[in-house]
Amino acid sequence: MELLQNLLQGLEITFTWQGILAVAAGVFIGILFGLTPGLDATSGVALMLPFTYPMPATIALLFLGGLYCAASYAGSITAICLGVPGTPAAAATALDGYPLMKKGRAGEALFVSLYSSVIGGLISTVFLVLLMGPLVKMALSFGPAEYFSLALFGLTVIASLVGRQFIKGFIVAVLGLLISTVGMDAYTSYPRFTFGIPELFEGISFVPAMVGLFAVSEALVNLEKLGAGRVVSAVANRIPGWKEIKKLHGIILINSFIGSFLGALPGVGAATACWVSYNQAQRMSKHPEKFGTGILEGVAAPESSNNATVSTALAPLLALGVPGSATAAVLLGALIMHGLQPGPELFKKAPDVVYALLASLFVANIIMGILGYFGIRLWTSFLKLPIGVLTALIFGFAFLGAFGVRYTLIDVIIMLAFGFLGYILRKFEFPLPPLVLALVLGFMVEDNFRRALMxxxxxALIFVTKPLSLVFLILAILSLFAPYIQTQWAIRKARREGKTVEEALEEVSRMFSD
Amino acid sequence: MKSKKFVWVLALVFALSLVVAGCGGGKNGDKESPKQGETPKQQAQEVKFPTKPITIVTGSSPGAPIDVMARLLAKLGEKTLGVPISVLNKVGGSGTIALSYNQTQPADGYTVNTEATGITSILQMAGSPYTYKDFEYVIRVQMDPFALYVAKDSPYKTLDDFLKAAKSKKIRVGGYGKGSPHNIITYDLGKKAGVEFEWVPFNSGNDAIMNVMGGHLDAAMSNISAYASKKGEVRVLAVSSDERVNFAPEVPTFKELGYPELTRYHWRGLIVKKGTPKEIIQKLHDGFKKAMEDPEWKKYMESSGMLDGYLPPDKFKEAVYAQADNDLKVLKEMGLLK
Structure with missing residues (x-):
């Protein structure tokens, strides 16, 4: 009851004109940051932080909270329209979002992405408000062994991403793992593969690498068909009906839970959650072979999950002063700057600020839904631009995004290098997602493996004697062999239906050929 | 007709995003440029400083603790020094990028870097382009004593329990980095007590404390400021300050427990390039010292759990040089340096 009362008071603060304006402005700017490849929630909050110093603490937090939510959503817009994820968290969305756009169903994909994001965000906020204590306890139960097994499980998602391109997929994944070893080795303080460049001590910066892989390589591919006019001949603004949406509710719900759970872990963020969810949706689907060809499930799963990490990432921050994500770390700075020390005492010392922040997360998600809805027509109109203009825009934003985060030229060089790498890989038909996944998780696997062993x-028994770690290892094995098991099942089923082995195999290969 | 309208809207969105994204960069960029034409002429007429904007360069990203300190110092320093002060984040290379930037600027006091304890260990490592001797020390600002954390239900109720247990079994202590100040003080504690700890490096002190709370690790060496947000959730066995800390009076110091050699601080301060005239260093010091008397500064110090670490230029330099000698010795013993 007390909680409800506090929340209502929080809502009261949010529903002043300053409060609503702060949230709406945050959401609007957040969408712009999310859209831009390279700029994401973390850099958005960081870049806007200095502007919030003169504001009162509550207003500043409402603004930044709105920005965080919206930037986590908006990466999907470019992922769908251009095949270029605007943020690392939207990388999985491009797998089905982009093919949907090519089929002329951009409007549907954009709407589903928005709808899933809003629901994911709202569910995560409910989790945060009601279950902050248990969420933090769960986060504490993750030690190095558990993080290692979780990351390993995340890596096995590759098996489902590569389909029939098994060998090529693993070549690319190993390349990604190799690249993730660049940088100062935390256990010996020895720089690895840095070639004496101090800028590389902290490793290959992930965001510029991803911008290069997706945005620059896409733009390079586009350059080849400059004369072709437009990306697609017809763009439909059609928005899916309630019946189609209803079918997605199961997926959205499950993945909102997965996202909320992963969000509360300080070592895992939206960039991991989106892959885990995509994998989950595909594994549980009755038609896993359709994933990657442009289906709405493939958009709903990662999008509900990545927005669900947002609110719960604040749980360890508010409870213990330990940020649950890179963006939450920047928010920690904002709190301190405004003279607020997070932790159990914050709830006693400044309940108005805490509950206004919690309440505003509900409001932010709803405002995001409204602004996002009106945006859909605008985003699809991007696609009516000639390819030349579009390509120029992608290049411009890619440079902006790569340079804008840390203002260092090395990030631009990394972006360009990965752009050419991505272009070559595309030309030889290597899949890109395994590389991104390996870059996201490679460091986490190695770091926690060595720490657990110390x-x-x-x-090595530590990985199986710890129950949580064991669970993730079993999941990893299941996930790794799932495509094989699915194939065996399909063959058996085909045989039962009286087909010859050749026919059965043909059917299976058709299953994975897309 | 229609598509024309769209192009306009798109152009608007593009321009807006450029403005938004460019804000941070632009702001920093503007203030950087006037410095380029600077001549040493002004230094001769010592009285006139500062006459143009000052840049505080920090090696951490926006929102990180040291960035928060820099931004508040900039804001309050503008009032006391009378010129605009901007903060430039030069992230990367374990802080060496920011220091390299400092070295490329003229030694005129208009480029001030934030630095912390690590300068004496990181800059002595192999391959480091500069040493702590390439800088002048303007003012020490904050101190954050080291603190030894165990779980709240841990069998180790006192430092004594802890060290006794360490004699009979291997105890793992985690904390930020390898060869870091936290690593060094843990090593020193073990040496003084006649035990050996196994050091487990983490990406941040907070990560290590979380692992202690979750029962994955025996103890963590971090800073006392982290305790401010975890009171009642975790136990601190000892703190490395000279006297007990105001906001945690229940925590004993290493000194009173019989380890006076461990009285040392994680500190943060401002430095400039070597060769900056003494008068300018003094003016910078005076300005920032006055800024640290502002009530807003006091409030921030309290909420961040930091202690006042004020030291004037000469004392600051002395302290850093002394610390560097100890670090060098320990790093060699630990086998991290030849």
Missing amino acids: ISNNG
Whole structure:
């Protein structure tokens, strides 16, 4: 009851004109940041932070909270329209979103992405408000062994992404793992593969690398068909009906839970959650072979999950002063700057600020839904631009995004290098997603593996004697062999239906050929 | 007709995003440029400083603790020094990028860097382009004593329990980095007590404390400021300050427990390039010292759990050089340096 009362008071603060204006402005700017490849929620909040210093603490937090939510959503817009994820969290969305656009169903994909994001965000906020304590306890139960097994499980998603391109997929994944070893080795303080460049001590910056892989390589591919006029001949603004949306509710719900859960872990963020969810949706689907060909499920799963990480990432921050994501770390700075020390005492010392922030997260998601809805027509109109203009825009934004985060030229060089790498890989038909996934998780796997072994006195049993770790290892094995098992099932089923082995195999290969 | 309208809207969106994204960069960029034409002429007429905007360069990203300190110092310093002060984030290379930037600027006091304890260990590592001797020390600003954390239900109720246990079994202590100040003080504690700890590096002190709270790790060496947000959730066995800390009076110091050699601080301060005239350093010091008397500064210090670490230029330099000698010795013993 007390909670409800506090929340209502929080809503009261949010529903002043300053409050609503702050949230709406945050959402609007957040969408622009999310849209731009390279700029995401973290850099958005960081870049806007200095402008919030003169504001009162509550207003500043409402603004930044809105920005965080919206930037986590808007990466999907470019992922769908251009095949270029605007943020790392939207990388999985491009897998089905972009093919949907090519089929002329951009409007549907954009609407589903928005709808899933709003629901994911709202569910995550409910989690945060009602279950902050248990969420933090769960986060504490993750030690190095658990993080290692979770990351390993995340890596096995590659198996489902590559389909029949098994060998090519693994070549690319190993390349990604190799690249993720660049940088100062935290255990010996020795720089690895940095070629004496101090800028590389902290590793290959992930965001510029991703911008290069997707945006620059896409633009380079576009350059080849400059004369072709437009990207697609017809763009439909059609928005899916309630019946189609209703079918997605199961997926959205499950993945909102997955996202909320992963969001509360300080070591895992939206960039991981989107892949885990995409994998989950595909595994549980009755027609896994259709994933990647442009179906709405493939958009709903990662999008509900990545927005669900937003609110719960604030749980360890508010409860213990430990940020649950890179963006939450910047918000921690905002709190301190305004003289607020997070932790159990914050709820006693400044309940108005805390509950206004919690309440505003509900409001931010709803405002995001409204602004996003009106945006859909605008985004699809991008696609009516001639390819030349579109390509120029992509190049411009890519440079902006790569340079804008840290203002260092090395990030621009990384972006261009990865752009050419991505272009070559595309030309030889290597899949790009395994590379991105390996870059996201490579460091996490290695870092936690070594740390866990230090703790266990070099005994590898630590990974199976810890129950949570064991669960993720089993999931990893299942996930790794799932495509094989699915194939066997299909063959058996075909045989039962009286087909020859050749026919059955043909059917299976058709299943994975897209 | 229709498509024309769309192009306009798109152009608008593009322009808007450029403005939004460019804000941070532009702001920093503007203030950087006038410095280029600077001549050493002004230094001769020592009285006139500062006459143009000052840039505080920090190696951490916006929102990180040291960035928060820099921005508040900039805001309050504008009032006391009378010129605009901007903050430039030069992130990367374990802080060496920001220091390299400092070295490329003229030694005129208009480029001030934030630095912390790590300068004496990181800059002594192999391959580091500069050493702590390439800088002048303007003012030490904050101190954050080191603190030894165990779980709140841990069997180790006192430092004594902890060290006794360490004699009979291997105890793992985690904390930020390898060869870091936290690593060094843990090593020193073990040496003084006649035990050996296994050091487990983490990406941040907070990560290590979370692992202690979750029962994955025996203890963590972090800073006392982290305790401000975790009171009641975790136990601190000892703190490395000279006297007990105001907001955590229940925590004993290493000194009173019989380890006076461990009285040392994680600190943050402002430095400039070597060769900056003494008068200019003094003016910078005076300006920032006055800024640190502002009530807003006091409030921030309290909420961040930091202690006042004020030291004037000469004392600051002395402290850094002394610390560097100890670090060098320990890093060699630990086998991290030859």
